[in-house]
Amino acid sequence: MLIGLTPVRLSFAGGGTDLPEFYEKFGGNVIATTINQFTYTIIHPRFDKSFQTFSPDFQKHYTASKYSKIEIQDGTEIASSVIKYMKFKTGINVILCSDVPAGSGLGSSSSLAVNLVNVISFLKREKLSKRQIAEKAFDIGRKILHWPIGKQDEYVSAFGGFNYVKFAKNQVTVKPIQLSNSISNELQNNLLLFREGNTRNSSTILTKQIQMIKEKNIDTINSLLTVKELALTMYDSLKQSDITKFGELLHQGWIAKKKFARNVSNSRIDKIYSFALKNGAIGGKITGAGGGGHMLFYCEKSKQGNLEKKLQTLGLERVIFSFSNNGPKIIQTSDMSNF
DSSP: OEEEEEEEEEEEEOTTTTSHHHHHHHOEEEEEEEEEEEEEEEEEEOSSSEEEEEETTTTEEEEEEEGGGOOOOTTTHHHHHHHHHTTOOSOEEEEEEESSOTTOSSOHHHHHHHHHHHHHHHHTTOOOOHHHHHHHHHHIIIIISOOOOOSHHHHHHHHOSEEEEEEETTEEEEEEOOOOHHHHHHHHHTEEEEEOSOOOOHHHHHHHHHHHHHTTOHHHHHHHHHHHHHHHHHHHHHHTTOOTTHHHHHHHHHHHHTTSOGGGSOHHHHHHHHHHHHTTEEEEEESTTSSSSEEEEEEOHHHHHHHHHHHHTTTOEEEOOOEEOOOOEEEEOSOOTTO
16 A cells, blocks of 8 residues: 655745746746645555545545546546556556545545545656646646646645746746744744635636736736735745744735736635634735635734734634645555556
């Protein structure tokens, strides 16, 4: 048996500028890190050449099928599409699960795609670079599953760690952000992550956002240009170990992000955000495309107890996390030499 682990991500600035529709014309900048929440792929060899998948998170089971008969079905579509895309014809059972729920805004679907690409390439004895893993996972999401996604999730999960990721038409550059242990700990300790309670379908939000970019909507384009510059400002501040601006930049980024498309925020999210600012938070944001999932706040340690207690009254649940420096990892529990 073989187990693949891949981290999910927290994006702090620049989200949305990683959409090809935007960065191919304007360029994009993203600040993000992986955290110690993971997707898992459990692989067990079969005695025939069939492919079978179980997804406990979605309560889905794709019954054993020959390679030529594999179809893409909701709940197991990532595994099926990776198998088809990478032309893996050896029989396996696949179990998929995650530390975070679907629609969390933490990039779990992209993390799982990265996970499976890494695992299947290992089984095929194909040594892929982090960049190749990210690009293959992105192609599967965009070209096979037709998700309206950007590239940051795949790159952040594939590379691991705290990074500044720069997007251009023909190139993606990943620059690790080096923080001292004390600064990293202070930043991590000042960030609070909460499960908002409502998962969402990011495709609807991102499809609208892409449409607005294609239509050259002034508000959308200007907002994306603003968060692009904020990501660069955040990168410069972090390089200088100056995290005093971090909360303020999160706040500015959230104000701009709400202008990407109408359904990025809603009355409940606005109420939570306003409530958080009144109870100790300096800034924050909804994670991912918006609409629900998780909310991140920057709050000094002395005020966190009050903030957490107040947000619990609105039905939010705190998620304890830490930064992670690791990308995809594979654990072998038995001999897989028969692949």
